[in-house]
Amino acid sequence: MGVWRFVSCHLTMALLILVMVLHFLPNAGFLPWGGLWMRMQSHSMLHSYYLAEKDVYREMGNNWNPDSPLVQAKVERRAKQYHDFFTYDEFGKKYVYTYDIDSFYWLRYARNLGMKGRYGDVQVEGRDFDRLVIAPLGVQVEHYSPHPYVLAWMYKVLRVFGLPFMEAVGLFPMIFVAGSIGLVFVLARLVHRPESAFFAALFFGVLGTGVGHTIWGNVDTDAYNLFFPLLVVVMFAGVLLFKGIRRYVAVALCAGVVALYSLFWIGWWFIFDVLLGALGGKLLYELYVSVRVRKLVPEVFDSLCLLALLVIFAGVFVSLVSGLQYFLSAFGSPVAYARQLSDVLYYDLWPNVYQTVQELKGVPFSLIIIGSGGFLIWAISVAGLIHTVWTRRNEPEGVLGVLLLLWLVAMVFATTKGLRFALLISAPLSIGFGTGVGKLLRVRLPLPQWLRYGGVCVGALSLMVASHQVQGSFGDVRTEEQYINDAWVVALEEVKQNSTADAIITTWWDYGHLIKYVADRPVTFDGGTQQTPISYWVARLLTTPSETEALNILRMLDCGSMNAFYAIENATRDSWRAFELLDKVLPMNDSDARTVLAQANASAAYPLVKCSPPEAFVLVSGDMVLKSHVWGGFGTWNVSRAVAAQLAGHPDAEKRIVQVLNWSQDQARQDLAIIQGTADMRDYVAQSVAFDGNIISCDANACGHLVLNLSSHTAYGSRTKQVYPVVHVVNNSLVVPNASDDVFLVVSPSGTGMLANRQLARSVFTRLYFFEGAGLRHFKLFTSVPSLTEKKIVAYRVEWYSELSK
Numbered sequence: 122m123g124v125w126r127f128v129s130c131h132l133t134m135a136l137l138i139l140v141m142v143l144h145f146l147p148n149a150g151f152l153p154w155g156g157l158w159m160r161m162q163s164h165s166m167l168h169s170y171y172l173a174e175k176d177v178y179r180e181m182g183n184n185w186n187p188d189s190p191l192v193q194a195k196v197e198r199r200a201k202q203y204h205d206f207f208t209y210d211e212f213g214k215k216y217v218y219t220y221d222i223d224s225f226y227w228l229r230y231a232r233n234l235g236m237k238g239r240y241g242d243v244q245v246e247g248r249d250f251d252r253l254v255i256a257p258l259g260v261q262v263e264h265y266s267p268h269p270y271v272l273a274w275m276y277k278v279l280r281v282f283g284l285p286f287m288e289a290v291g292l293f294p295m296i297f298v299a300g301s302i303g304l305v306f307v308l309a310r311l312v313h314r315p316e317s318a319f320f321a322a323l324f325f326g327v328l329g330t331g332v333g334h335t336i337w338g339n340v341d342t343d344a345y346n347l348f349f350p351l352l353v354v355v356m357f358a359g360v361l362l363f364k365g366i367r368r369y370v371a372v373a374l375c376a377g378v379v380a381l382y383s384l385f386w387i388g389w390w391f392i393f394d395v396l397l398g399a400l401g402g403k404l405l406y407e408l409y410v411s412v413r414v415r416k417l418v419p420e421v422f423d424s425l426c427l428l429a430l431l432v433i434f435a436g437v438f439v440s441l442v443s444g445l446q447y448f449l450s451a452f453g454s455p456v457a458y459a460r461q462l463s464d465v466l467y468y469d470l471w472p473n474v475y476q477t478v479q480e481l482k483g484v485p486f487s488l489i490i491i492g493s494g495g496f497l498i499w500a501i502s503v504a505g506l507i508h509t510v511w512t513r514r515n516e517p518e519g520v521l522g523v524l525l526l527l528w529l530v531a532m533v534f535a536t537t538k539g540l541r542f543a544l545l546i547s548a549p550l551s552i553g554f555g556t557g558v559g560k561l562l563r564v565r566l567p568l569p570q571w572l573r574y575g576g577v578c579v580g581a582l583s584l585m586v587a588s589h590q591v592q593g594s595f596g597d598v599r600t601e602e603q604y605i606n607d608a609w610v611v612a613l614e615e616v617k618q619n620s621t622a623d624a625i626i627t628t629w630w631d632y633g634h635l636i637k638y639v640a641d642r643p644v645t646f647d648g649g650t651q652q653t654p655i656s657y658w659v660a661r662l663l664t665t666p667s668e669t670e671a672l673n674i675l676r677m678l679d680c681g682s683m684n685a686f687y688a689i690e691n692a693t694r695d696s697w698r699a700f701e702l703l704d705k706v707l708p709m710n711d712s713d714a715r716t717v718l719a720q721a722n723a724s725a726a727y728p729l730v731k732c733s734p735p736e737a738f739v740l741v742s743g744d745m746v747l748k749s750h751v752w753g754g755f756g757t758w759n760v761s762r763a764v765a766a767q768l769a770g771h772p773d774a775e776k777r778i779v780q781v782l783n784w785s786q787d788q789a790r791q792d793l794a795i796i797q798g799t800a801d802m803r804d805y806v807a808q809s810v811a812f813d814g815n816i817i818s819c820d821a822n823a824c825g826h827l828v829l830n831l832s833s834h835t836a837y838g839s840r841t842k843q844v845y846p847v848v849h850v851v852n853n854s855l856v857v858p859n860a861s862d863d864v865f866l867v868v869s870p871s872g873t874g875m876l877a878n879r880q881l882a883r884s885v886f887t888r889l890y891f892f893e894g895a896g897l898r899h900f901k902l903f904t905s906v907p908s909l910t911e912k913k914i915v916a917y918r919v920e921w922y923s924e925l926s927k
Contacts, residue, residue, distance in 0.1 A: 156326025321555025505557025
């Protein structure tokens with residue numbers, strides 16, 4: 122009786138305790154709870170079993186029987202291998218590597234704070250300097266994110282329990298997700314009733330759009346994007362609920378949290394714009410009421426005052442912590458950011474890297490709904506919020522309902538532009554769902570109350586299970602794989618131990634943050650600098666069949682990154698002419714390059730193209746084979762066509778193209794017709810090239826169903842009846858047929874083959890990855906480390922000979 126009396130008197134607190142307890146309970150992927158438990162399963166590395174099962178299934182084929190003791194034993198042994206592969210030893214114990222690749226960006230700064238007491242790697246003229254980015258330049262640290270400080274303080278607190286750095290900060294998302302669950306509960310309670318809060322917080326914790334980004338070990342900033350918008354709205358609820366001086370204090374606190382959020386994420390403005398929209402909606406409604414009663418109601422002045430105060434306080438606070446321009450961006454960023462993500466030619470001559478980042482690709486509306494609960498969940502959520510807005514339009518609950526609907530609509534629109542914004546759908550959708558369920562509980566039916574409540578509860582729980590959110594969330598955790606593993610650590614540690622501190626490492630941008638963290642060496646570019654012309658040049662280095670061209674591109678990058686192009690552009694005042702001139706001088710010897718640049722009044726660019734470069738390494742990995750369609754398209758990017766595509770929108774396009782590109786009228790006319798008939802400009806500007814990704818076992822006579830004739834350097838498809846030129850090694854020399862076929866077969870000395878487009882089959886990357894530098898004079902094999910998941914990671918030391926530019 123005492124328990125029931127407590128629950129009845131303190132229902133809200135009892136339900137909050139219950140929902141938090143439920144989220145820590147184990148869940149094998151079928152029950153509508155255990156959100157925090159599921160996130161912690163990444164620490165148990167369930168993906169090692171997932172990978173092991175895939176390997177054993179592939180090996181056993183038709184003999185696969187998951188219930189067989191023999192199969193189970195094989196899976197256990199292989200899972201143990203994977204487990205060891207993704208763990209490191211410290212203090213005599215095994216610990217799990219962190220997960221997300223962007224986490225290493227923040228981990229390095231947090232480690233600097235802990236070990237050196239400063240944000241940057243070094244100090245230059247009393248200012249922090251990051252020497253490892255945009256090699257060889259480095260950058261002065263201008264923006265000090267508080268996130269590394271949070272991680273550093275977490276480690277200071279948790280190291281008393283004997284936890285190493287990476288293990289301690291891996292708990293970061295768990296702390297902020299737990300706080301976010303509590304804030305969802307509070308908001309749903311403010312919108313409706315305690316039972317609504319319970320269902321909202323329960324659903325929020327297991328929603329896949331949130332779980333996938335906030336598992337243990339993901340120390341990127343995603344967890345803030347759950348926590349801070351919710352905290353802002355809770356503060357805003359105080360603005361609506363309080364009166365007198367407390368209301369103005371609440372406005373200041375709300376604006377203060379907005380300013381704090383602006384320190385953690387560049388997209389902070391979305392929640393500020395939603396607040397303005399909600400207050401604007403409130404004001405419009407009150408003006409409508411004024412028109413109906415034919416006099417200005419007092420609430421209009423109150424809403425105008427709140428709106429003005431929120432803008433003023435937010436403007437002051439955001440400007441103080443981030444700058445006035447940062448605050449003003451809140452009114453123009455949505456349109457600019459949407460264009461930045463979607464426009465292929467937004468960056469003039471160069472390809473838009475954001476178009477190739479999977480999480481920044483748009484998602485159709487129907488898939489957004491299916492991926493975040495399903496149509497029934499959405500129907501309950503939207504209906505619950507709309508009903509709240511309609512029935513409580515004169516009250517704070519109604520304004521919060523408008524805010525949540527605006528938040529939901531805005532994030533759905535954003536997700537159609539980029540998948541990563543699906544994370545921000547979680548909170549308003551969950552609160553709406555809880556509100557809808559709470560309203561269903563209040564429906565008067567001719568049934569006993571216990572049956573009415575029990576039926577709706579069981580139905581809601583069943584619905585959450587049926588929505589596949591729990592299963593999907595658990596599946597994401599089970600298959601999530603770390604970017605870092607023993608192979609990468611071994612390869613990078615070997616480079617670190619055998620190189621100078623200023624040695625530059627070049628590879629595709631994905632692994633830049635990891636390389637800086639482990640090898641402590643400068644990188645050409647990384648996940649924070651990929652949206653630059655460097656992406657084009659590195660991709661061109663990989664895709665070109667000419668070692669000389671690759672070496673000259675690498676020399677330019679290692680002499681001054683993209684400063685050579687900018688220096689020429691500054692001299693010519695013409696981006697296209699700057700590119701033409703740079704492309705012209707790259708293959709020249711030093712003397713001729715100096716003369717040509719001097720004639721163009723661009724002598725300042727000479728040492729940035731033809732310097733004596735520092736020590737350099739180039740890394741390639743199996744992961745890059747799978748991503749060849751991305752960097753391959755960049756490497757075949759036709760800059761003159763990119764300019765033509767931009768000029769096609771000019772009123773006198775044909776004349777402009779002839780003038781700027783020096784094309785004939787016929788060529789300009791033909792290309793304009795192609796541009797007008799092309800839906801995706803990438804199809805016009807770049808070639809579609811890639812490895813097909815399917816590894817074929819080869820021997821001296823065959824590769825899978827392909828019959829080899831290595832004396833004629835061809836392979837014949839017994840099924841397709843097609844002949845493929847073969848790139849392979851004969852007597853330690855690489856044979857690259859000079860054929861015009863679209864598809865080649867690459868046969869490596871290790872006994873594997875893969876089909877590829879002509880461009881990639883003949884590329885420098887193919888020689889580096891599949892043939893360990895065969896036929897190359899300037900790329901000397903440094904180390905090749907086998908990997909359980911990426912086949913191998915290969916590092917080359919660059920030999921800068923005096924004749925490198927001839």
